[in-house]
Amino acid sequence: MPKPKVLGIVLAGGEGKRLWPLTADRAKPAVPFGGNFRLVDFVLSNMVNAGYFRICVLTQYKSHSLDRHITQTWRMSTMAGNYVTPVPAQQRLGPRWYTGSADAILQSLNLVYDEKPDYLVVFGADHVYRMDPAQMVADHIDSGADTTVAGIRVPRREATAFGVIKTAADGRHIAEFMEKPADPPAVPDDPDVAYASMGNYVFSTGALIEALKIDAADEASVHDMGGNIIPYFVNKGTANVYDFARNKVPGATDRDRGYWRDVGTLDAFMDAHMDLISVEPIFNLYNHDWPILSYPAPFPPAKFVEDGTARDSMIGTGTIISGATVTRSVIAEDVHVNTGSRVEGSVIMPGVRIGRNAVVRHSILDKNVIVPDGAKVGVDVELDSDLYTVSPGGITVVGKGVTIGK
Ligand code: ADQ
Numbered sequence: 001m002p003k004p005k006v007l008g009i010v011l012a013g014g015e016g017k018r019l020w021p022l023t024a025d026r027a028k029p030a031v032p033f034g035g036n037f038r039l040v041d042f043v044l045s046n047m048v049n050a051g052y053f054r055i056c057v058l059t060q061y062k063s064h065s066l067d068r069h070i071t072q073t074w075r076m077s078t079m080a081g082n083y084v085t086p087v088p089a090q091q092r093l094g095p096r097w098y099t100g101s102a103d104a105i106l107q108s109l110n111l112v113y114d115e116k117p118d119y120l121v122v123f124g125a126d127h128v129y130r131m132d133p134a135q136m137v138a139d140h141i142d143s144g145a146d147t148t149v150a151g152i153r154v155p156r157r158e159a160t161a162f163g164v165i166k167t168a169a170d171g172r173h174i175a176e177f178m179e180k181p182a183d184p185p186a187v188p189d190d191p192d193v194a195y196a197s198m199g200n201y202v203f204s205t206g207a208l209i210e211a212l213k214i215d216a217a218d219e220a221s222v223h224d225m226g227g228n229i230i231p232y233f234v235n236k237g238t239a240n241v242y243d244f245a246r247n248k249v250p251g252a253t254d255r256d257r258g259y260w261r262d263v264g265t266l267d268a269f270m271d272a273h274m275d276l277i278s279v280e281p282i283f284n285l286y287n288h289d290w291p292i293l294s295y296p297a298p299f300p301p302a303k304f305v306e307d308g309t310a311r312d313s314m315i316g317t318g319t320i321i322s323g324a325t326v327t328r329s330v331i332a333e334d335v336h337v338n339t340g341s342r343v344e345g346s347v348i349m350p351g352v353r354i355g356r357n358a359v360v361r362h363s364i365l366d367k368n369v370i371v372p373d374g375a376k377v378g379v380d381v382e383l384d385s386d387l388y389t390v391s392p393g394g395i396t397v398v399g400k401g402v403t404i405g406k
Pocket of ligand 1: 011012013014015028029058059060098099100101104123124125126161162163164179180196197198199224225226227262
């Protein structure tokens, strides 16, 4: 059978309010994650590892750093017509921004008309996971559905933040779809588990174009993929689910197979970082058979001097730990931690400077934060800054470029 023609569309226009202040100056998919990645690198790596080399990333909210990251890091060889391109909102259908994720695709249909794909792989940009989308496309083609939604079992109490799926007796056909229900229904075999949509969809191209046009004419619609388009196909009886548990990614360990995290809140963002650093990581960034790709920072290797140590941690290139102690932390590239300082259970982003005898505990420090000598962060000390918050789980978060104490 000839290889199906697939266009990847990444929805990357969301604001990510719950990650503030990390999203004060950038779109959520551009938020740095895991030392030297940005969130969007996970979905793009999944598509590229699957052999999908034509990808449009639809952006809108504060898109500059996302746009720069994609154009610099995801430059494809154009030899075979390959591209990963950021597509800003262009007001092609009149003087308005995108009203929702379905409107983002409707306003970008020119890309689909140019490419003429058989299938559209429409994925969100906000998750940390490995997945081979080609296996989902094969399942979609095999079933003959108009749309296939990736589904995953999650704790029922968390499912209020997701689209929730009820399947028909065959386990494949979606009988009911509820977007963010207040009281999510449980799966038949476990009262504490719900079957959630991962916000990743495969569409037969013609069927999606028709659905988007019908949705555009519906004045009651908010033009949202999960809220309107998927329910449309469910009502039509042509939506199937693809169980993420069936996805087999090369090189996955028993421990990290099936890992998927929505890092939509500061506490989830911190937890997902802690999943990276155990001896046998819950999410393994060292799987070279399905690499998470990004830009290699142009720095020398990390350096430890003057008895500086790091334990149960990941340390980025160009970082210098001088006479300081780092434990259970993810430290990005080009960070300096100086004599007598302690960093514990924290996520430190590129360019941060931590002076002498400082303490940083249970904190997330965004890029270029300056922690002066003797300062304490995350230790019962309030900061006077517009770019500062403490999460419900007690994580102190300091926004980009803040000098502590100023
Ligand atoms: P949410 O993540 O809450 O739920 P949404 O805010 O629409 O839905 O974000 C989905 C994706 O679309 C994100 O990657 C976001 O960046 C992007 N996006 C949002 N608005 C956009 C716009 N105007 N233009 C372009 N891109 C936009 C969704 C589904 C749920 C599912 C969860 C899984 O609606 O059914 O369970 O994802 O996390």
